[in-house]
Amino acid sequence: MPEPGARQETQQEMPLPTPQRITVLGAGSWGTTFAKVLADAGRDVTIWARRTEVAEEITEKRTNTSYLPDLVLPEGVRATTDAATALADAEAVVLAVPSQSLRANLTSWLPVLPTDVPLVSLAKGVELGTMKRMSEVIVEVTGVSPEQVVVVSGPNLAVEVAAEQPAAAVVACTDHDRAVAIQRAISGPYFRPYTNVDVVGCELAGACKNVIALSCGMAAGLGYGANTVASLITRGLAEMARLGGKLGADPLTFAGLAGVGDLVATCSSPLSRNRTFGERLGKGETVAQAQDATGGQVAEGVKSCSSIRELARAHGVDMPLTDAMHRVCHEGVPPRKLVAELFDRAKKSEWG
Numbered sequence: 216m217p218e219p220g221a222r223q224e225t226q227q228e229m230p231l232p233t234p235q236r237i238t239v240l241g242a243g244s245w246g247t248t249f250a251k252v253l254a255d256a257g258r259d260v261t262i263w264a265r266r267t268e269v270a271e272e273i274t275e276k277r278t279n280t281s282y283l284p285d286l287v288l289p290e291g292v293r294a295t296t297d298a299a300t301a302l303a304d305a306e307a308v309v310l311a312v313p314s315q316s317l318r319a320n321l322t323s324w325l326p327v328l329p330t331d332v333p334l335v336s337l338a339k340g341v342e343l344g345t346m347k348r349m350s351e352v353i354v355e356v357t358g359v360s361p362e363q364v365v366v367v368s369g370p371n372l373a374v375e376v377a378a379e380q381p382a383a384a385v386v387a388c389t390d391h392d393r394a395v396a397i398q399r400a401i402s403g404p405y406f407r408p409y410t411n412v413d414v415v416g417c418e419l420a421g422a423c424k425n426v427i428a429l430s431c432g433m434a435a436g437l438g439y440g441a442n443t444v445a446s447l448i449t450r451g452l453a454e455m456a457r458l459g460g461k462l463g464a465d466p467l468t469f470a471g472l473a474g475v476g477d478l479v480a481t482c483s484s485p486l487s488r489n490r491t492f493g494e495r496l497g498k499g500e501t502v503a504q505a506q507d508a509t510g511g512q513v514a515e516g517v518k519s520c521s522s523i524r525e526l527a528r529a530h531g532v533d534m535p536l537t538d539a540m541h542r543v544c545h546e547g548v549p550p551r552k553l554v555a556e557l558f559d560r561a562k563k564s565e566w567g
């Protein structure tokens with residue numbers, strides 16, 4: 216585990232070249248927006264889309280209206296459904312599919328996936344069944360070294376970034392020089408990434424905050440106000456930092472953009488799919504009804520509440536809010552009943 220604050224960046228060092236030709240695999244809300252960030256940063260961008268009509272719309276009109284109605288991509292961004300074409304000559308590959316589908320997608324791309332370039336992971340989740348973080352899945356499926364995997368995380372609601380509203384992010388890689396190369400590749404007028412070597416902390420924070428956002432939405436749906444939401448955000452931060460501490464993360468990461476930054480954005484914004492999903496549950500909708508209403512977009516917390524719960528149990532870490540979200544989403548417990556359950560627990564010290 217790195218010492219908190221141990222690495223003083225020297226931005227003058229430029230040991231690795233900045234990747235110029237970058238392929239984004241996934242044309243959903245964040246993949247498309249990230250392609251814009253890259254293109255606005257001066258990179259040459261190709262997107263792989265699962266659906267032909269999405270690829271055609273991006274290439275012909277530079278729009279992707281089913282995900283981002285107001286977005287117009289910069290000139291030059293093109294899309295294809297053919298992974299081999301998308302990946303030809305890629306100097307870095309961005310993985311922008313939902314976390315539970317990453318393994319299957321990676322496996323299908325493997326024959327054409329370059330394994331000597333940085334693989335940049337955008338997904339925020341923990342895999343069901345294996346309890347693995349996304350970088351672990353990438354290393355396992357592709358056989359690349361962990362130093363080649365870069366995680367980008369932070370308070371980055373796609374719709375806001377697509378509208379060029381200023382936002383910061385974290386580029387995490389155990390190889391600091393590679394993090395700096397990707398930082399340069401994605402820095403632009405409205406997107407400011409900071410480097411971090413704590414991949415474990417950044418990934419856990421990104422996955423856990425989705426679950427806490429579900430709980431905040433649920434509280435809002437039940438009619439509760441700012442005190443409840445602030446309490447959930449703060450206790451959510453405590454439980455995710457507890458898990459991170461056990462798994463070797465740097466505690467400072469949870470105070471940073473990938474931690475409290477993303478937690479506050481996702482738990483507060485009506486643009487968050489996870490928060491919105493929770494709000495629907497709080498208002499009495501079933502999981503299936505809330506799922507239908509997300510319009511095919513992913514609310515990662517619904518599945519990650521189960522995988523994170525398993526991970527926490529395997530390491531003897533208490534995560535009462537994550538546990539509660541699992542009970543609502545997968546055991547049919549009514550949200551209002553959970554409030555009583557959570558308040559009935561043994562009283563404890565804030566940092567105990």
Ligand SMILES: NC(=O)C1=CN([C@@H]2O[C@H](COP(=O)(O)OP(=O)(O)OC[C@H]3O[C@@H](n4cnc5c(N)ncnc54)[C@H](O)[C@@H]3O)[C@@H](O)[C@H]2O)C=CC1
Nearest residue numbers: 242243244245246265312316337338339371372373512513
């Ligand atoms: N949307 C956002 O604001 C942000 C999302 N993220 C993370 O990025 C990852 C991707 O999210 P989005 O692009 O927002 O998701 P999305 O639901 O908008 O799009 C998912 C994309 O992956 C493709 N895909 C490929 N295989 C799939 C499968 N088996 N099931 C479902 N979709 C499949 C879809 O066709 C689509 O292009 C998630 O882990 C999310 O948490 C991270 C930061 C911001």
Ligand SMILES: O=C(CO)COP(=O)(O)O
Nearest residue numbers: 369370371372487488489
């Ligand atoms: O990760 C995100 C913002 O940083 C997006 O959150 P949602 O998936 O809840 O929309």
